[in-house]
Amino acid sequence: MTRREALFALAAAPAAAGSVPGELIARHDEQVRVLMDRQRENGSYPDGDGLWLPGAAAGLVLDFTAAFLQPGSKHAGSAAVLERIRRAAKYLEGEQTADGNIDLPTTNFNSPPDTGFVCHLVASAACLARRAGSREIEEALEGFLRRAGAAMTVGGIHTPNHRWVVCQALAQIHELYPDARYVRRIEEWLAEGIDIDEDGQFDERSTTIYNPVTDRALVVMAAKLKRAELLAPVRRNLESLLYLLHPGGEVVTEISRRQDQYQVGDAGRYWFPLRYMAVREKDGRWMSLAQGLEARYARLPDVMEFEELTQRGPAPAPLPENYEKTLTAARAHRIRRGRTSATVLLANGDSLICTLRRGEAVIGGVRFASAFFGKAQFVAGKAERVDGGGWRLTQQLEGPYFQPLTNRKVAAGEWEQVRRLRGQSEVARLTQAATVTETPRGLRVRVQAEGTDKVPLAIEINVRDGVKIEGARELGGGAYLLEQGAATLRAGSDAIRISPGVAAHRYVNVRGALPRIPGQTIYVTGLTPFDYTLQFEVG
Numbered sequence: 039m040t041r042r043e044a045l046f047a048l049a050a051a052p053a054a055a056g057s058v059p060g061e062l063i064a065r066h067d068e069q070v071r072v073l074m075d076r077q078r079e080n081g082s083y084p085d086g087d088g089l090w091l092p093g094a095a096a097g098l099v100l101d102f103t104a105a106f107l108q109p110g111s112k113h114a115g116s117a118a119v120l121e122r123i124r125r126a127a128k129y130l131e132g133e134q135t136a137d138g139n140i141d142l143p144t145t146n147f148n149s150p151p152d153t154g155f156v157c158h159l160v161a162s163a164a165c166l167a168r169r170a171g172s173r174e175i176e177e178a179l180e181g182f183l184r185r186a187g188a189a190m191t192v193g194g195i196h197t198p199n200h201r202w203v204v205c206q207a208l209a210q211i212h213e214l215y216p217d218a219r220y221v222r223r224i225e226e227w228l229a230e231g232i233d234i235d236e237d238g239q240f241d242e243r244s245t246t247i248y249n250p251v252t253d254r255a256l257v258v259m260a261a262k263l264k265r266a267e268l269l270a271p272v273r274r275n276l277e278s279l280l281y282l283l284h285p286g287g288e289v290v291t292e293i294s295r296r297q298d299q300y301q302v303g304d305a306g307r308y309w310f311p312l313r314y315m316a317v318r319e320k321d322g323r324w325m326s327l328a329q330g331l332e333a334r335y336a337r338l339p340d341v342m343e344f345e346e347l348t349q350r351g352p353a354p355a356p357l358p359e360n361y362e363k364t365l366t367a368a369r370a371h372r373i374r375r376g377r378t379s380a381t382v383l384l385a386n387g388d389s390l391i392c393t394l395r396r397g398e399a400v401i402g403g404v405r406f407a408s409a410f411f412g413k414a415q416f417v418a419g420k421a422e423r424v425d426g427g428g429w430r431l432t433q434q435l436e437g438p439y440f441q442p443l444t445n446r447k448v449a450a451g452e453w454e455q456v457r458r459l460r461g462q463s464e465v466a467r468l469t470q471a472a473t474v475t476e477t478p479r480g481l482r483v484r485v486q487a488e489g490t491d492k493v494p495l496a497i498e499i500n501v502r503d504g505v506k507i508e509g510a511r512e513l514g515g516g517a518y519l520l521e522q523g524a525a526t527l528r529a530g531s532d533a534i535r536i537s538p539g540v541a542a543h544r545y546v547n548v549r550g551a552l553p554r555i556p557g558q559t560i561y562v563t564g565l566t567p568f569d570y571t572l573q574f575e576v577g
Contacts, residue, residue, distance in 0.1 A: 057348055058341055060110065066338035067112045070105045073098055077122060081129030092133045092140040096159035098126040103163035104339040107170045127178040138189030150193025151200035153186050154207040161210035162339055168214060187211040191223040198241040199248040201227045202255035209262040234271045235367035238278030243368055244296035245282055245289050246303035249275055253311035272311055276324055279308060281363045281372055284379040285397050292381050292393055293368040309335040317346045322355025329354055371429060373476055378576045380481055382429050382474045384421035389552055391431065391472045394481055396576035397532035400502035403555055408487055408495040410468045411437035412550030428475030438462035466490045479575040486569045493566040496546045500555040505529045507558060516558045519544060525560055535575040540564060
């Protein structure tokens with residue numbers, strides 16, 4: 039048998055139980071073609087800013103390995119692909135620090151958690167190679183993995199999810215090269231407890247990025263370490279996800295504490311834990327969501343490594359689309375009525391009062407600010423239920439003037455630190471409130487401000503770019519003023535009607551207000567004492 043024939047015979051060995059869909063293999067082959075064009079002679083390729091990220095080389099290792107080992111792939115057994123795997127592996131070894139870590143040039147250096155992210159990919163490639171008997175691939179990766187594993191047994195982290203990223207990587211390496219140090223370090227991190235709250239959200243509440251990162255880490259740890267109890271938090275988080283979905287599949291991001299807050303994103307990163315847990319738990323709702331994501335987010339290496347992903351699983355079941363649900367820890371109230379979706383923010387430190395959408399017609403946020411001493415951006419300090427099922431959010435503000443200090447000099451640079459020592463006079467006060475109530479047609483938002491008269495106030499209604507605005511006066515730069523009557527937001531067959539308009543002034547960029555939310559903005563303005571109710575009607 040020639041070496042070439044031996045390579046093809048190796049590629050024909052089954053990499054995982056179950057049947058791998060042909061369309062998934064074809065899609066992966068196309069991705070490999072693109073990556074082969076990108077890969078440089080040094081084994082990796084730069085990002086759009088010209089930075090060389092180790093994760094790129096790790097991705098090449100995994101994607102090339104999956105194609106090399108998967109029967110039916112155009113690249114199965116390819117000597118050229120094998121050489122590219124070796125080249126990427128050598129690049130990774132060259133990027134390791136003396137400690138065994140890698141750098142993330144955009145932010146972190148000698149970084150154990152970023153080493154964990156990279157090892158997820160490399161260890162998966164080594165796992166596939168081990169199962170298929172491809173010693174050539176595994177030997178190319180073993181040194182990197184062993185050095186990285188040693189680094190992560192002592193290395194630190196930055197954020198909550200990093201603990202589980204590191205533990206996942208250690209569990210994967212331990213499966214390949216058992217070492218008591220790996221398990222001991224995993225146990226040290228697990229001893230802190232899993233950071234999941236009463237809402238089923240992990241600490242960072244990052245609904246499109248770090249929640250699924252943590253879900254995946256726990257699933258992989260459970261599988262590799264034979265620790266089924268680690269799936270309990272995953273169940274809770276996936277259950278919570280079902281009540282954080284907008285029509286069309288976007289995920290609620292208003293509650294996030296990380297960089298995905300307010301960003302548009304779907305549940306794509308959850309595909310792996312959703313599909314895995316749907317099969318294991320026989321949950322048709324998770325299966326329904328996973329199937330909707332499969333065409334874009336299913337990954338051949340995952341399907342090859344985890345046989346659960348090739349099993350039929352339960353019949354899809356409907357997702358919840360008609361509910362009210364209060365997230366106590368996140369301090370948010372979710373409303374879903376078919377194509378209508380709303381979130382009320384409950385004194386969680388956010389300036390948003392609520393969001394609302396009807397299908398593709400999206401209001402990204404409603405908030406307001408008053409020109410009160412440059413500090414009256416409304417941020418509720420208290421939230422309480424009111425009659426009729428709504429929520430009342432309140433804020434108390436004071437604007438004092440200060441008296442001279444008679445018992446000391448004030449040196450240059452001391453102004454702020456001695457302010458609290460000064461007597462106050464002419465203290466102005468302002469009470470602001472917003473009450474949000476669901477109606478049969480949408481939401482009713484009542485805005486109130488009183489205590490100091492003639493204070494200009496502006497309500498800001500953020501509208502997603504691409505949504506057509508009718509009935510409001512255009513101010514330029516994507517800003518509109520609803521002077522009277524109603525404005526209608528249109529996107530496809532979806533619409534939201536906002537009424538009634540009022541414009542006591544055109545001072546919309548109120549001093550002290552936060553910068554405009556990206557997108558289009560409709561303003562309603564008034565002067566204190568202000569008590570005005572806006573109707574948001576979907577159709």
